[in-house]
Amino acid sequence: MDHLTRLENKSIYIIREAYYQFKDIAMLWSVGKDSTTLLWLCRKAFFGRIPFPIIHIDTGYKYPEMYQFRDEIAKTWKLNLLIGRNEEKLKQGMGPDQGSKLDCCTELKTNALKQLMKAHRLKAILLGIRRDEHGIRAKERYFSPRDALFQWDYENQPAELWDQYQSTVEEEEHFRIHPILHYTEFDVWDYVKRERLPIVPLYFSKEGKRFRSLGCVPCCAPIDSNARTIDEIVEEIRESKTSERSGRAQDKENIYTMQKLRALGYM
Amino acid sequence: MLERQNYLPGLVLRKSAMKNDSEKRKALIIGLDGVPYSLLNAYLEQGVMPRLRKILDQGLGLHPMNASIPDVSSVSWTSFATGVNPGEHGIYGFVDLNPRDYSLYFPNSRDIHAPPFWEILGKTDQRTSTLGDAYRKKVQAPCRSIIFNLPHTYPAVPIHGILVSGFVAIDLKKAVFPDSAYSYLKSFNYQIDVEAETIRKDKKQFLNELFECFEMRKKAIDHFFLHEPWDLFLACITETDRLHHFFFDAAMDRAHPFHEEFIEFYGALDDWLNMMFEEFMKMSRGKGLFMVLSDHGFAPIKKEVYINPFLRKAGFLELNSEGQFFQKLGRGTRAFNLDPCRIYVNYEEVYGRGTVRKEEGPALLKEIREALNTLRGEGNEEVIDSIYLREEIYRGPRMDQAPDMVCLPKPGYDLKGGIDRKEIFGQNIFTGMHTRHDAFCILPGDYGWTEKPSIDQLASPVLQYFTR
CATH class of the missing domain: 3.40.720.10 (Alkaline Phosphatase, subunit A)
Structure with a gap:
């Protein structure tokens, strides 16, 4: 069995196991390459027809290409698409310039998801995070409990030894399941290439720039690149030495640290 | 007998704790x-x-x-x-x-x-x-x-x-x-x-x-x-x-x-x-x-002093228009400063876009030191009090991460990196x-x-x- 097939098999096993354990489950789709890969794996796991809803959290700040891609794919793949928006905060004008970037993420992403999960009584969500994305995610498990406050107590989580996944849930908790945790950025692109997956065109180079990681418009920047096709991207990633998220604004804790330091005159 | 005591660490510990309790x-x-x-x-x-x-x-x-x-x-x-x-x-x-x-x-x-x-x-x-x-x-x-x-x-x-x-x-x-x-x-x-x-x-x-x-x-x-x-x-x-x-x-x-x-x-x-x-x-x-x-x-502040704009004006540092903070350092950068006044040489063997060869370091630092010593504040008073090379003040196995040179100011001149600043001197909300x-x-x-x-x-x- 080749490397990609082994990765795929493991993901499909986890997806089916998760669905078997939690009927109140959904998948979070950011429209980016990782969660689109996960979406594809979910289709494969259930032979083309995904038996649970797909959630897209719309912060109102995504690129037009992302909305267009979302709607096209939802239609062709016949997805039960749920869109989560924190309407109240959006009406109040919440954005990265109002308050901090951290507040903006908390309101428009975390709280929007919280509201949606509550409204649909969801007990578990599938996410397309990968272990190599950044430091703190290295501690993630395939099945990862969150408490009622959406907080992840990474020191207090069940061990996953010899692929025995811990998938029981306490009241008031929800589970996060990470079926592609074991993929690297390179694996994802290699898999996109093999499966000929559709991806948002922003990933391809235009005038010497392309996006390596997608998020909201104010917090994303393209990288220098001439990769115009999937093959060229795969080659670029193989050679790449800088970090994938270098075009993204700093992670939440770093943003907050920076704010605190700046308020006291550092930097 | 002594050996047996070693097998009962709990007992020995409790005994010594009891003994020490009063003192x-x-x-x-x-x-x-x-x-x-x-x-x-x-x-x-x-x-x-x-x-x-x-x-x-x-x-x-x-x-x-x-x-x-x-x-x-x-x-x-x-x-x-x-x-x-x-x-x-x-x-x-x-x-x-x-x-x-x-x-x-x-x-x-x-x-x-x-x-x-x-x-x-x-x-x-x-x-x-x-x-x-x-x-x-x-x-x-x-x-x-x-x-x-x-x-x-x-x-x-x-x-x-x-x-x-x-x-x-x-x-x-x-x-x-x-x-x-x-x-x-x-x-x-x-x-x-x-x-x-x-x-x-x-x-x-x-x-x-x-x-x-x-x-x-x-x-x-x-x-x-x-x-x-x-x-x-x-x-x-x-x-x-x-x-x-x-x-x-x-x-x-x-x-x-x-x-x-x-x-x-x-x-x-x-x-x-x-x-x-x-x-x-x-x-x-x-x-x-x-x-x-x-x-x-x-100490009370007279002026904030931004070292990166100083290095830029003195020709040691170059900025690109794009990038955040130090990611906009240009190819022509030979040295840069982190808060408060930690000067790092942009060594070829250390940094992704390093330009300075190891052997060029001492001469470059000497040049920067001389330039820094010309800094003058209010009433033409000196801004820099003392300048130390890494080897003069740091010792230990983590020295390779240390700044190549560190400056201490005269009281009143608050030294900062100020990578986003244009001018060398400035004022902020701080008074100390x-x-x-x-x-x-x-x-x-x-x-x-x-x-x-x-x-x-x-x-x-x-x-x-x-x-x-």
């Missing part, structure tokens, strides 16, 4: 962030701190002390806690760069490469250092510590006792060990630090919040101090540093609109220090080790700046210092006390 050693260390020796002296003379005066009259010495270089809290407190030079513990500032792509890196407690004294005394140290090696074998029964609000201890690691991290702690849950202590702090919404942004909107409100934060801090400290068992208690007050950053001009100026509040704060501090001292003396039957210290001094020479320590007895001690020498008295 159990206790230490209370209070950290006052950014309190200058000179100000404390002035306030003692002026009668602003009568209770501290009384404490000192009981045989404790108040000494001037040097902070670490650079004189920022993360470096200074880490030097105190580990008792070793930055070259050994590896912390040189609040911000470092990832050499590969010049992105910002925020060092935290995990980046400290030497054990703090409470880990040595608690026998939980998992790192080694010269000080740790010297004392490890001398520690008999593990000593239980409560470390409260000490800067640069985030995220909190398990210790023998309780640890509540101070600045820059972000998530309270990750700032506290063990969980039970977190539950207590969470129960009254304990705040790690005052929100410094408030000052930009409303000075009065900021001061109110600062006093509230001080009250909350004291409440939490009192709780652990009185209700938890401990041998060593270390608590830091952050509010002094915040007060000084924004109101240091009010310290001695009776006409200043916030002079009264400034004095009121020191009065409240005086009360609290006295309460802690008396309670501690009762607990330790007058025999405990009582110590108070600051991590740096403060850190100083290295004007920190203080209060402790009993004579430690044989022939010259002014520096903060990294203060860990030894604590270790000596518990192991003598």
